[in-house]
Amino acid sequence: MRAPIGDFDNAVPAPDCLDRLTEPVAAAVRAWQGSVPADQLLYVDTDPEIADTAVFVEHHGRDLLDRSANCVIVAGKRGEETTLAACVVRSATRVDVNGAVRRHLGARKARFADMAVATGESGMEYGGITPIGLPADWPLLVDAAVVDTDWVLVGSGRRRGKLILPGKAFAELPGAVVLEGLGVDVAAG
Incomplete structure (x- = not known):
């Protein structure tokens, strides 16, 4: 099957290729719930040597920059307590760690x-x-x-491979909080 975005000719529903995913990702796909059916989570095989966003979009199309997202892990600290959180922003932006993230975590x-x-x-x-x-x-x-992007390309848990899923599915993930302004234009920073 052809992927809905990018130049990927061989997109496979993630439930059909669990062995290509890390165990936590495979377990989440097996337990998938929500308005987006699990077979709309698509896996595309990619070269791990070009997994970093800038190189990846040069190889697979600059238009993917606005249709891909990065997931980064942040640590918020208040006193002796540290909270780990994940932040998902479009790849053309950066996470507002010291503003939106810090405030939301109360760190x-x-x-x-x-x-x-x-x-x-x-x-x-x-x-x-x-x-x-x-x-x-x-x-x-x-x-x-x-969330407002029709199809979004994001990591698969490994450097090899990416997942493509409807943007609205991100709002339904466990623990998800949708925030305006979490991603800041790179040129603004």
Whole structure:
């Protein structure tokens, strides 16, 4: 099947290729609920050497920049307590860590989580972290622009492969909170 976005000729419903996903992502796909059917979560195989957004869109089409999202893990700290949260923003933007994220988490300080923490706690590979299958107790902050995009390309849990799903599905993920202004224009920062 051809993917609804990008130049991918071989999109496969994620429930049909669970072995290509990390265990947390595969478990989330198996347990999928919501208004978007699980077979609308599509997996496309990609080269792990070009997983980073800038290189990826150069290879697969610049139009994907506005139709792809990054999922980053942040650590909010207040006193001795640290809260890990995931943030999903369009790839053409950056996460407003010190504004929207810090305020939403009620943290005094917020920063991107260390790579070892992000990968170890999520069970996913660096450069492939996805909001699908994250720990249930993590806040999941999703920029409204992602939800308003018809189809969104996001990591699959591994550097190899991506998932494509309707933007509205992000609002239905466990723990999801949709926020305006979570993603800030890169040129503004």
